[in-house]
Amino acid sequence: xxxxSGQTSQNFKQGGLSRIQEKNRNxxxxxxxxxxxxxxxxxxxxxxxxxxxxxxxxxxxxxFSSKEAIYKETLAHIxxxxxxxxxxxxxDGDPAQELGEYIRQKIEMSARFPEASRLFANEVxxxxxxxxxxxxxxxxxxxxxKSQVIxxxxxxxxxxxxxxxHLIFTIWATTQHYADxxxxxKALTGKDxxxxxxxxxxxxxxxxxxxxxxxxxxPQESD
Amino acid sequence: xxxxSGQTSQNFKQGGLSRIQEKNRNxxxxxxxxxxxxxxxxxxxxxxxxxxxxxxxxxxxxxFSSKEAIYKETLAHIxxxxxxxxxxxxxDGDPAQELGEYIRQKIEMSARFPEASRLFANEVxxxxxxxxxxxxxxxxxxxxxKSQVIxxxxxxxxxxxxxxxHLIFTIWATTQHYADxxxxxKALTGKDxxxxxxxxxxxxxxxxxxxxxxxxxxPQESD
DNA sequence: GAGGGATTTGACCAAATGGTCAAGATGCAA
DNA sequence: TTGCATCTTGACCATTTGGTCAAATCCCTC
Numbered sequence: 308x309x310x311x312s313g314q315t316s317q318n319f320k321q322g323g324l325s326r327i328q329e330k331n332r333n334x335x336x337x338x339x340x341x342x343x344x345x346x347x348x349x350x351x352x353x354x355x356x357x358x359x360x361x362x363x364x365x366x367x368x369x370x371f372s373s374k375e376a377i378y379k380e381t382l383a384h385i386x387x388x389x390x391x392x393x394x395x396x397x398x399d400g401d402p403a404q405e406l407g408e409y410i411r412q413k414i415e416m417s418a419r420f421p422e423a424s425r426l427f428a429n430e431v432x433x434x435x436x437x438x439x440x441x442x443x444x445x446x447x448x449x450x451x452x453k454s455q456v457i458x459x460x461x462x463x464x465x466x467x468x469x470x471x472x473h474l475i476f477t478i479w480a481t482t483q484h485y486a487d488x489x490x491x492x493k494a495l496t497g498k499d500x501x502x503x504x505x506x507x508x509x510x511x512x513x514x515x516x517x518x519x520x521x522x523x524x525x526p527q528e529s530d
Numbered sequence: 531x532x533x534x535s536g537q538t539s540q541n542f543k544q545g546g547l548s549r550i551q552e553k554n555r556n557x558x559x560x561x562x563x564x565x566x567x568x569x570x571x572x573x574x575x576x577x578x579x580x581x582x583x584x585x586x587x588x589x590x591x592x593x594f595s596s597k598e599a600i601y602k603e604t605l606a607h608i609x610x611x612x613x614x615x616x617x618x619x620x621x622d623g624d625p626a627q628e629l630g631e632y633i634r635q636k637i638e639m640s641a642r643f644p645e646a647s648r649l650f651a652n653e654v655x656x657x658x659x660x661x662x663x664x665x666x667x668x669x670x671x672x673x674x675x676k677s678q679v680i681x682x683x684x685x686x687x688x689x690x691x692x693x694x695x696h697l698i699f700t701i702w703a704t705t706q707h708y709a710d711x712x713x714x715x716k717a718l719t720g721k722d723x724x725x726x727x728x729x730x731x732x733x734x735x736x737x738x739x740x741x742x743x744x745x746x747x748x749p750q751e752s753d
Numbered sequence: 754g755a756g757g758g759a760t761t762t763g764a765c766c767a768a769a770t771g772g773t774c775a776a777g778a779t780g781c782a783a
Numbered sequence: 784t785t786g787c788a789t790c791t792t793g794a795c796c797a798t799t800t801g802g803t804c805a806a807a808t809c810c811c812t813c
Binding site: 345346347348349350425428429431432433434435439442443446447450467469470472473474476477479480481483484485487488490491492494495496508509512513515516517519520521522 | 673700732
């Protein structure tokens, strides 16, 4: 007796997944993100992902046809989320506000999804075997578009003349560093982004560096 | 080359390595750096490292007792080189000059030894299983010392008030990013640090960002 | 050039691992 | 409850891989 679901009995056909499939695929993808980000693609084992997800290896392979299939799906899953903040950069907004908000979002992503950051870093460092085509098309298009936004801000004298692409790289580098190298940061400071105070402090420092770097003051002082 | 003629039949004891040992160990370490940085620890295979080094797997294991031993030695080999630039930061020098030079050196390291950068990044991202103790002692001591240098520059009004540790993290993040994410950078710009023009351009951009970030102009301009 | 240690390698082994398969367990509509 | 599709698993397989070992081959000293 299922007291909760008043749903009908169409279990899985036409794109919809059955309740059990939905649940298990999610469990697997969560476990996979954890394993892949922790050990890398080669270091992760299907057995351990299955154990993390609370099922047998055989059962996991009932939901995903291969280790590589799990990996690809995990990557695809996070990629959208990962690139979302940049898309919101608004040409008509105030540069300090817009870039400050972008940096803040990126750091929050590093704080909330450090595993996703490391998975992405791992993939790219290994030569981006799975996502290179996406980088060369979608991401390139996005970066070109947002570079133009920055270029316009420069042209209208709102920010100092800088190379927009290098500015984007700098933001990516600094914000993701706190997730990817969190172990090193913890070894040196005793804290990482999971500490709310350290998160605030990092946010303030990084934002301040970059905004000053492009000729703007910090977000609090506006004149 | 230590003591070529005076040696007895003991070719390698007491620290000195035979000519053949010297050569082969170097070949192995070079191949290991390439493999480990390209595939990560788990992804690399002893067989392929041996092939890269031009010898059989058995022979490689005659020189290094295990895969882990090769990995540790490779790491140790690059670690000194990797941290060297920071050590040269001179408290008595001009901040713009000193930091500019440090950034320049770090970018040049990324250009010349991208594999070392990726190996290091990989190690840290996996939780620094091998070098965590070093990070917590030697590196922490070094960072604390150089933070004090920066702190002094702030106290004497030479640079803007910033968090010294975050400044160091920012420099590491931005400079190493160009090595670790070179595939992504190449996908987006068509170039990487192996291109001399792009190297110059990157150097100028990153230096400019950070020096402006701490309240200094670029090296050439002053107001 | 002979003797002996240093170097090199192929054959081999055990463990780990990705994946298959058939059989059993479970959930669900009638 | 019954019948069928979905779900789950243990047993099993082939391959990869780190590491061992004894037998060669090389190199150097005397």
